[in-house]
Amino acid sequence: xxxxxxxxxxxxxxxxxxxxxxxxxxxxxxxxxxxxxxxxxxxxxxxxxxxxxxxxxxxxxxxxxxxxxxxxxxxxxxxxxxxxxxxxxxxxxxxxxxxxxxxxxxxxxxxxxxxxxxxxxxxxxxxxxxxxxxxxxxxxxxxxxxxxxxxxxxxxxxxxxxxxxxxxxxxxxxxxxxxxxxxxxxxxxxxxxxxxxxxxxxxxxxxxxxxxxxxxxxxxxxxxxxxxxxxxxxxxxxxxxxxxxxxxxxxxxxxxxxxxxxxxxxxxxxxxxxxxxxxxxx
Amino acid sequence: xxxxxxxxxxxxxxxxxxxxxxxxxxxxxxxxxxxxxxxxxxxxxxxxxxxxxxxxxxxxxxxxxxxxxxxxxxxxxxxxxxxxxxxxxxxxxxxxxxxxxxxxxxxxxxxxxxxxxxxxxxxxxxxxxxxx
Numbered sequence: 569x570x571x572x573x574x575x576x577x578x579x580x581x582x583x584x585x586x587x588x589x590x591x592x593x594x595x596x597x598x599x600x601x602x603x604x605x606x607x608x609x610x611x612x613x614x615x616x617x618x619x620x621x622x623x624x625x626x627x628x629x630x631x632x633x634x635x636x637x638x639x640x641x642x643x644x645x646x647x648x649x650x651x652x653x654x655x656x657x658x659x660x661x662x663x664x665x666x667x668x669x670x671x672x673x674x675x676x677x678x679x680x681x682x683x684x685x686x687x688x689x690x691x692x693x694x695x696x697x698x699x700x701x702x703x704x705x706x707x708x709x710x711x712x713x714x715x716x717x718x719x720x721x722x723x724x725x726x727x728x729x730x731x732x733x734x735x736x737x738x739x740x741x742x743x744x745x746x747x748x749x750x751x752x753x754x755x756x757x758x759x760x761x762x763x764x765x766x767x768x769x770x771x772x773x774x775x776x777x778x779x780x781x782x783x784x785x786x787x788x789x790x791x792x793x794x795x796x797x798x799x800x801x802x803x804x805x806x807x808x809x810x811x812x813x814x815x816x817x818x819x820x821x822x823x824x825x826x827x828x829x830x831x832x833x834x835x836x837x838x839x840x841x842x843x844x845x846x847x848x849x850x
Numbered sequence: 851x852x853x854x855x856x857x858x859x860x861x862x863x864x865x866x867x868x869x870x871x872x873x874x875x876x877x878x879x880x881x882x883x884x885x886x887x888x889x890x891x892x893x894x895x896x897x898x899x900x901x902x903x904x905x906x907x908x909x910x911x912x913x914x915x916x917x918x919x920x921x922x923x924x925x926x927x928x929x930x931x932x933x934x935x936x937x938x939x940x941x942x943x944x945x946x947x948x949x950x951x952x953x954x955x956x957x958x959x960x961x962x963x964x965x966x967x968x969x970x971x972x973x974x975x976x977x978x979x980x981x982x
Contacts, residue, residue, distance in 0.1 A: 572884075574895045621935060628869040628941050635862030642858045642949060646964050649946075653971045660978070707960065708854070778865075778942035783972055785939040786979035792911045796931040797883070800876045803938055807869055 578608065579801040585622060586809025590630035591817045592829050593770030594751035595623025595777045598836070600802070610798065617793030618802045620785050623751075625803045627778025629810030630771070637818065638713045639771035644726060644758070645779075647707055648772075651733045652740035652750065652780045659744020660784070668745060673844025675742060679837035682756055686830055693822050694722060695763040703729035713768065717821045724765050732762040743780060751777045752836055755829065766822035766829070774810075857952035857961075861945045868941030875934025882927035943972050 569577070585600050597619035604615035634640035689695075704710060710725035726732065739753035751773050758769035788794055817825065910916045910932045919929030950965030 569895055571895055575880075621938065624938055624942060625869070625872075628865045628872075628938065631945075632862045632866040632869060635858040635865070638855065638858060640858065641854075642861060643854050643961060646946070646949060646961060646968060649968045650964060653968055653975075657971055657975055657978075660975075711854075775861075779946060779968065779972070782939060782942045783975040784979075786976045789936070789939065790911050790979050792909045794932075794935060795909055796879070796928045796935060797908060799935055800880045800931050803876055803935060804873055807873055 574608070575797075575801045578604075578798070579805040581608075582622065582802045582805025583809035583812075586626050586629060586806035586811075587813035587816070588809075589622075589626040589751070589806070590774060590810040590813025591770065591820070591825060592751075592832060593755040593773030593777070594832065595619070595626050595781065597623055598752065598832065613791070613793045614795045614798050617788045617791075617795065618799050620781055620788050621794060621799040621803050622806045623781040624778050624785060625806040626810045627774055627776075627781070629807040630814050631775040631778060633811065633814035634771035634774060638711060639767055639818075640775040641709075641711045641764075641768055641772050642775065643707065644709050644711075644762075644764070644768075645772045645775040647709060648733065648736045648754070648757075649776055649779045651736035652743070652754070652776060653783055655737040655740025655742075656744040656780055656783050657740075659741040660787075662741075662745060666745060669844050669846060671742065671745065671844075672840045675738075676837050676840030676842075676844050679756075679833060679840060682760055683830065683833045683837050685760065686756075686826065686833060690827060690830065691823050692826070693718070694724075694765055699727045700725075701727045701729045709762075711768070713765075715765075715767070716818045722765060724768060726758075726762040726764060728761045728763070732757045735761055740780060743784070750780065752829075752832055756833065759826070766825045767817065767820075770817070770825060770829075854958075854961075856956060857949050860952050861949050864945050864948045865941055868937060868944060872934045872938035872941065875937060876931050877934075879927045879929070879931030879934060882930065886927060943969070946972065 581603055588599060589595055600622050601615050601619050604610040604618060605612055631640055635642065704726040709729060712721050712723045715722045735757035736754065739750040739757065742753070743750045754773040754776055755769045758764045758772060759766055908928055910919065910929065913936065916929050916932045916936065919926035920933065946965055946969045950962050950969060953965060954962035
């Protein structure tokens with residue numbers, strides 16, 4: 569493959585990854601690392617470096633638009649970032665001490681359970697929340713956004729904040745321990761525990777993944793894992809894709825996004841369980 | 851406009867500007883790299899498939915590396931790209947800092963403090979990374 573064809577193919581792949589990431593609240597690493605290593609033959613370390621660039625590019629590209637339209641909730645994002653960033657720091661410190669395979673297996677089983685519960689709520693457009701969480705009231709974890717698909721303003725308030733916060737801490741811990749992004753876990757915690765509208769969950773996750781990944785970006789950079797020629801088309805492609813993804817997401821129904829999110833969740837559950845059992849995956 | 855909405859718009863603008871600046875630098879460096887058609891550019895596919903083959907030439911591991919390559923004559927085009935990538939990596943951190951200031955100015959001490967703690971943890975992680 570010529571260098572130009574390589575860069576062009578990489579750019580096109582990154583546009584797709586950025587679009588999917590913006591809609592689903594993921595950094596794209598879950599898609600990008602296997603594609604870069606399996607199809608492009610890229611060295612795993614460089615693929616991981618490009619992935620961290622992709623996460624931050626998705627976050628910047630998507631969150632800029634979502635914050636303008638109030639789909640991302642900055643209070644919820646910052647509040648939960650306390651949990652994910654502290655979890656990531658602790659996780660990085662515990663790497664090598666904690667039995668990672670046991671954690672992967674437990675996480676895989678939890679994700680499998682979440683996949684089943686998400687399957688049951690597949691057609692739910694907006695969650696009905698009757699509970700009033702004192703923490704949500706105290707920290708103002710609520711908001712309003714205009715839903716273009718429903719053609720009306722949607723008001724929401726978080727519930728089960730303590731569980732959501734704990735799940736976010738766990739997501740951050742695993743991020744630090746395993747060196748993975750945790751967009752899917754963030755979406756799950758906000759959708760499943762805190763009962764936020766799916767669009768708010770993915771848009772707020774987009775804001776948060778940039779913050780969490782920034783915590784580890786310096787490590788990748790200083791290790792020499794970020795190759796400029798590889799990371800450049802990824803960054804530009806992902807930013808372009810994320811900008812397009814935000815326009816698409818505004819027009820989608822919450823239930824449609826949840827349906828698109830389900831296969832990602834199922835794949836993560838299977839991947840984590842297999843890794844926990846010592847069966848390697850790319 | 852309420853404090854959170856003002857903060858949201860401000861952070862959105864910072865992320866957008868960070869993204870635009872990063873892309874401009876990244877693309878500018880990449881175009882210069884392609885135009886100069888250095889011998890190593892033709893080997894780039896082999897290099898990204900084998901980390902050890904390219905590390906010394908193309909990869910920057912510190913801001914000092916980037917600065918030195920930029921001040922060289924002529925400047926290394928990949929250092930321009932690397933500078934763009936660094937801008938991209940620090941954009942979310944700037945977003946948190948701006949959120950903290952916006953909440954503080956709006957009198958929302960809780961969220962100014964939360965943004966401050968998150969920012970402190972991010973800076974700690976950078977310090978730990980720099981310390982190896």
